[in-house]
Amino acid sequence: MLTTVFYILSALTLATAFLTILTKNPIHSAIYLVICFFTIAGHYLMFNAQFLAVVHIIVYSGAIMILLLFTIMLMNLNKEDEPNKRGLTIIAAVASFCLVCFVLLAAFLKSMPIIEEYYVSGEDYQSIKILGQVLLDEKEGFMVPFEFASVLLLVSMIGAVLLSKKEEKISV
Amino acid sequence: MDSTIIIEKGIFIVIIFAITMLMAMYSTLAERKVAAWLQDRIGPNRAGKGGILQPLADGLKLFSKEEFLPDTPNKFLFVVGPAVSMSVALMTSAVIPWGDKLHLFGRDIILQATDIDVAILYVFGVLSVGVYGIMIGGWASNNKFSLMSAMRAASQMISYEVAMGLSIIALIMMTGTLSLREISLQQSGMNWNIFYQPLGFIIFLVCSFAETNRTPFDLAECEAELIGGYHTEYSSMRMGFYLFAEYASMFISSTILAVLYLGAYNYPGMAWAVENWGVNIANVIGIFVLFGKICFFIFFFMWVRWTIPRFRYDQLMRLGWQMLIPLAIANIVITGVVILLFDS
Numbered sequence: 001m002l003t004t005v006f007y008i009l010s011a012l013t014l015a016t017a018f019l020t021i022l023t024k025n026p027i028h029s030a031i032y033l034v035i036c037f038f039t040i041a042g043h044y045l046m047f048n049a050q051f052l053a054v055v056h057i058i059v060y061s062g063a064i065m066i067l068l069l070f071t072i073m074l075m076n077l078n079k080e081d082e083p084n085k086r087g088l089t090i091i092a093a094v095a096s097f098c099l100v101c102f103v104l105l106a107a108f109l110k111s112m113p114i115i116e117e118y119y120v121s122g123e124d125y126q127s128i129k130i131l132g133q134v135l136l137d138e139k140e141g142f143m144v145p146f147e148f149a150s151v152l153l154l155v156s157m158i159g160a161v162l163l164s165k166k167e168e169k170i171s172v
Numbered sequence: 173m174d175s176t177i178i179i180e181k182g183i184f185i186v187i188i189f190a191i192t193m194l195m196a197m198y199s200t201l202a203e204r205k206v207a208a209w210l211q212d213r214i215g216p217n218r219a220g221k222g223g224i225l226q227p228l229a230d231g232l233k234l235f236s237k238e239e240f241l242p243d244t245p246n247k248f249l250f251v252v253g254p255a256v257s258m259s260v261a262l263m264t265s266a267v268i269p270w271g272d273k274l275h276l277f278g279r280d281i282i283l284q285a286t287d288i289d290v291a292i293l294y295v296f297g298v299l300s301v302g303v304y305g306i307m308i309g310g311w312a313s314n315n316k317f318s319l320m321s322a323m324r325a326a327s328q329m330i331s332y333e334v335a336m337g338l339s340i341i342a343l344i345m346m347t348g349t350l351s352l353r354e355i356s357l358q359q360s361g362m363n364w365n366i367f368y369q370p371l372g373f374i375i376f377l378v379c380s381f382a383e384t385n386r387t388p389f390d391l392a393e394c395e396a397e398l399i400g401g402y403h404t405e406y407s408s409m410r411m412g413f414y415l416f417a418e419y420a421s422m423f424i425s426s427t428i429l430a431v432l433y434l435g436a437y438n439y440p441g442m443a444w445a446v447e448n449w450g451v452n453i454a455n456v457i458g459i460f461v462l463f464g465k466i467c468f469f470i471f472f473f474m475w476v477r478w479t480i481p482r483f484r485y486d487q488l489m490r491l492g493w494q495m496l497i498p499l500a501i502a503n504i505v506i507t508g509v510v511i512l513l514f515d516s
Contacts, residue, residue, distance in 0.1 A: 027311065031249070034304070054293040062300025066307070066330060073311050073319060127289050128350055 006046060013039040026072045030065065037061045049126045176279075185285050188265050196419040197227040199470055203419075206474040234412040242405045244314035253309025254406065254413035260302040261420040267291040268427055269353045271437045271459040275451045283459070284353055291352040292340060295428060296333070299383060303329050305417070306392070310402035322402040324485065325385055325392035331492040332382035332389075338500035339375035342507040343432060356436030360443065364435035371503045373433045375496055380425040382492070384418060387477040391485055426469030430462060437462040 016036040023029045037060045044053035124130055135146045201216065201223060208215025216223040244250055271283035288294060303326045310322020346368060347355050359365060366373045382389040393401035403414045430436060437458035445454035483491070 031308070050288055050290050051293070054290050054297050057297040058293065058300055062297060062303075062333075063330070066300070066303055066326065069307055070323065070326070073307070074323070 002046065006043075009039050009042045009046070012036075013043070027069065030069050030072055034061050034065045037065065047126075051126060051128055051131060180281060181285060184281075184283075185266070188270070188285060189262065192262060192265055192420055192423060195423045195466075195470075196416055197231075199419040199422060200230065200415075201226045202470065203474050203477075206471065207478050210475070210478045231412070234409050237408040239408040239410070240405075242314060244312055244405075246312040246314070249308050249312035250405075251410070253305055253312060254403075254410045254417070255305075256308065257302065257305030257417040258413045258420070260298055260305060261417040261424065263298045264295055264421075264424045265427070267294050267352055268424075268431060269356050269436060270462060271455045272357070273451065274455055282353075283455070287351060287353045290350050292344065292350045296337060296340075299336075300330070300333060302421070305414075306402050309406070309414070313402070313405035315405050317399050318402050318404045321392045321404075325402055328382055328385070328389060328391060328488060328492075331489065332379045332496070335375055335492060335496035335500050336379035336383065338497060338504065339372045339379065340432075342372045342500070342503045343369055345504070345507050345511060352431055352436075356431055356438065359435040360438050362435070362440050364433065364438070366433040366435075369433065369503075369507070371499065371506075373429075375500050375503070376433065377429065378491075378496060380429060381473070381476065382488075384421045384425050384473075386418075386422065386473055388480045388483050389488060390482060391488060422470060422473055423466065426466045426473070427462075429469050430465035434465050 013036055016032045016039065019032040020029045020036060023032065037056065041053040041056045041061075044056060134141050136143050204226070205215045205223070207213075216226045219225040219229040241247060241250065266285045267288060269282075269284040269287070273283060274281045306322050306329075307326050310318045310325075313319070343355075343365060344350060346365070347358055349355060349358075355365075381387075385392050403411050406414060437455070439458065439461045442454055442458060445457065
């Protein structure tokens with residue numbers, strides 16, 4: 001039963017991911033990406049990681065993709081508006097894509113199947129209490145990296161505010 | 173998982189679905205009756221006794237109207253929009269505890285479709301996805317007015333989501349859990365959260381008005397500037413779905429308000445009732461008490477709609493970003509300090 005669900009979810013994930021790159025209409029591809037995020041949340045649920053699944057939906061589908069849709073809808077992207085891409089950029093893009101493919105292929109070939117070693121321990125790994133202890137415990141947890149990540153977010157937020165301020169000065 | 177649980181939950185979900193639909197249906201009538209009462213009119217009174225069949229007549233009328241598809245290149249998305257709105261409005265009820273438990277057929281039946289660890293986050297996730305119904309519908313209408321008003325509605329919803337989330341954080345710091353069942357169990361007797369979090373309650377209340385796109389925040393439907401809102405191009409039952417989704421989400425918001433702040437199904441003397449009258453009677457009273465609180469909030473939504481005029485768009489954004497969010501953050505700090513001082 002669970003295997004069937006996994007196959008259906010994976011097929012959906014892959015199909016929507018490919019459709020995201022292959023569709024011409026930017027809004028359609030954004031909507032495919034949203035569906036893709038939902039199926040990924042489904043994968044998290046199959047790991048029994050409820051918190052991760054819900055936060056994934058809130059952050060990616062609920063916030064980031066909506067802002068992206070906003071920009072695409074308001075920008076009115078047409079074929080004519082697209083800047084002409086020079087040959088060099090295309091070559092660079094293809095080359096970097098091939099490099100990424102090479103790295104991924106190497107990683108997959110070198111990786112060892114460790115799925116036999118998993119076992120059900122009955123321990124609680126996913127509830128919010130455990131996650132909070134792991135993230136915010138001072139001695140054994142990841143408190144310092146966690147706080148650094150939040151500082152990073154704060155910096156980017158201040159940067160965004162500064163950018164909008166600067167534009168205001170020029171326009172006035 | 174044995175099959176009895178599946179059957180039990182299945183029946184329960186069907187009942188919840190039916191009740192949500194019924195409440196949304198009769199909210200439309202109640203809205204017109206309340207408006208009539210506030211404006212010293214009689215209101216609809218022709219269909220059935222005192223207008224009791226008016227929602228059915230409205231539904232019949234919507235079904236029999238011509239379904240018009242505008243000349244848009246995105247016919248599929250045009251159909252998907254209202255469907256997303258409607259299904260999202262109905263999804264939240266899965267995590268709401270409608271009562272404590274009933275003792276029937278020799279087993280305890282918990283009156284909740286599912287008790288997940290992250291219930292509040294689930295509610296927020298569903299809320300944030302609800303924006304898609306409006307945005308996709310407004311964009312697929314291929315009409316600039318629809319698009320602009322969809323943008324308005326969506327940006328309003330995502331701005332007020334922030335303040336709503338922040339006001340909830342203070343509550344979570346106090347209760348120490350995200351499960352709605354545990355939160356309602358903690359509020360037994362008169363131990364309601366509204367007495368501990370009055371500021372949080374007010375912020376949450378204002379934000380739920382904005383989230384359901386109700387007056388004074390119904391800028392999406394500003395007739396003077398934007399024709400009829402994001403559903404301008406919709407007709408027949410598709411428009412009915414959008415309007416119906418608004419009433420369904422109003423019911424759900426009222427339920428969440430009642431569960432989080434007004435003690436859910438708890439009423440003073442519930443423990444006494446359980447001891448003397450048995451679990452079943454006490455909990456049936458509890459369900460009715462919860463529905464009483466929900467009806468009060470639905471009435472409050474309508475009361476405000478016919479009392480307070482609509483905000484201007486910049487006023488709305490200023491209220492959200494410059495007043496509610498700092499207030500919510502101050503509330504978090506105050507709650508933290510109080511917990512540190514008095515709980516340790």
